[in-house]
Amino acid sequence: MTDCIFYGGKGGVGKTTCAAATALRLADAGRDTLVVSTDPAHSLSDSLETDLGPEPRELEAEAGSDAASGSLWAVEIDPDARKERYERLARALAADLRSAGIRLDDEEVGRLFAGGAPAGSDEIAALDLLVEYVDDGDWDVVVFDTAPTGHTLRLFDTPEVMGLALETAQSLRGQAKRIGDAARTAVLGPMSMFGSGRDDEEGLESFRARLERARQLLTDPERTEFRVVLLPESMAIAESERLVATLREADVRVDRLVVNRVFEDPEDGCSRCQSRHERHLERVAEIRETFPDLEVVTLPEREGEVQGLETLLSVGGRLRSER
Structure with missing residues (x-):
């Protein structure tokens, strides 16, 4: 090890x-x-x-x-070389929230991921x-x-701050996705499921898992x-x-x-x-x-x-x- x-x-x-x-x-x-x-x-x-x-x-x-x-x-x-990854995750979250009619600007998404803490x-x-x-x-x-x-x-x-923020983010994302999927299904029927890949959601979960892994190593x-x-x-x-x-x-x-x-x-x-x-x-x-x-x-x-x-x-x- x-x-x-x-x-x-x-x-x-x-x-x-x-x-x-x-x-x-x-x-x-x-x-x-x-x-x-x-x-x-x-x-x-x-x-x-x-x-x-x-x-x-x-x-x-x-x-x-x-x-x-x-x-x-x-x-x-x-730090700049890694920051793009987290910005992409934030944009993916904001896009799903907007699809359900929840409007968040970039500053609001940033606060959501920071959890009110000064993490950079x-x-x-x-x-x-x-x-x-x-x-x-x-x-x-x-x-x-x-x-x-x-x-x-x-x-x-x-790790703890971001874990809590991501838990909240994923809960909101899941709600938004269910609302958005229901709306698309009502309008488009079975065709609505095409192109609804889960890469971003898996990215959020992977990100959270890596933070938990970091906490395990640190302690x-x-x-x-x-x-x-x-x-x-x-x-x-x-x-x-x-x-x-x-x-x-x-x-x-x-x-x-x-x-x-x-x-x-x-x-x-x-x-x-x-x-x-x-x-x-x-x-x-x-x-x-x-x-x-x-x-x-x-x-x-x-x-x-x-x-x-x-x-x-x-x-x-x-x-x-x-x-």
């Missing part, structure tokens, strides 16, 4: 670095691994120093790596691809570099783990506490916190450096106290961007990413 690892947290804390480093380490350990960016502001290409697109691409093994290593693949989701096409695309990549069975592990905290919470809310502790990335700052601790609580309320497994950019080596004689070092030590101690049941991993602050396979591999070693 394919395992899933999600990295989440506030924007700019280093989720992309952690996801890329984890994926590279897993591949180096012999597992076929896919790393996925679901953040609309992609930086995975920069981290891996390669051009990525909406389809998984295999990266060449790093020079000197073990020939028995697993493969490393990467992909950046393009990027979250839907992420869930759709989660199911696709995991159930294809082409990889041993799929590592997700998720969007910032607010988007992440929406992603995990989406399966044997297959899915969510890791929270944060900086050694007081506000970040509070935000991470809310994120962990929300994920656990959704029955998502959270075992690990990654504290990134910890200042570890102050220069001798630099009082400012020493003060910053001590402050970071205090914040890390506070994090361990706030989350006593979670493993806390620290990553040192580095000069410049963390880019390239060699650098990422060293970060992966600190993450102890074997699963």
Whole structure:
């Protein structure tokens, strides 16, 4: 079975670095691994120093790596590439409602599918691809570099929200279809049944089933783990506490916190450096106290961007990413 690892947290804390480093380490350990960016502001290409697109691409093994290593693949989701599918489903629903005399404009259909929640096409695309990549069975592990905290919470809310919206939509659609079929039969007789295929209805049901499958994967502790990335700052601790609580309320497994950019080596004689070092030590101690049941991993602050396979591999070693 394919395992899933999600990295989440506030924007700019280093989720992309952690996801890329984890994926590279897993591949180096012999597992076929896919790393996925679901953040609309992609930086995975920069981290891996390669051009990525909406389809998984295999990266060449790093020079000197073990020939028995697993493969490393990467992909950046393009939300627009997936949005058309859901727009087509919405249009199919609206067409059937109109055939029964129920008029909905595009904005009203959009509200129906959103269920009053702020779910967006990027979250839907992420869930759709989660199911696709995991159930294809082409990889041993799929590592997700998720969007910032607010988007992440929406992603995990989406299956339930969309499931309820689709249940309502299908009920309305069924009523409209029965009324429309009765009217057509009364006017045209048996000829009314020609051309009344059920492709769109099956599409709606398939869509709902895939969302339910996504929820099963997200809440399966044997297959899915969510890791929270944060900086050694007081506000970040509070935000991470809310994120962990929300994920656990959704029955998502959270075992690990990654504290990134910890200042570890102050220069001798630099009082400012020493003060910053001590402050970071205090914040890390506070994090361990706030989350006593979670493993806390620290990553040192580095000069410049963390880019390239060699650098990422060293970060992966600190993450102890074997699963």
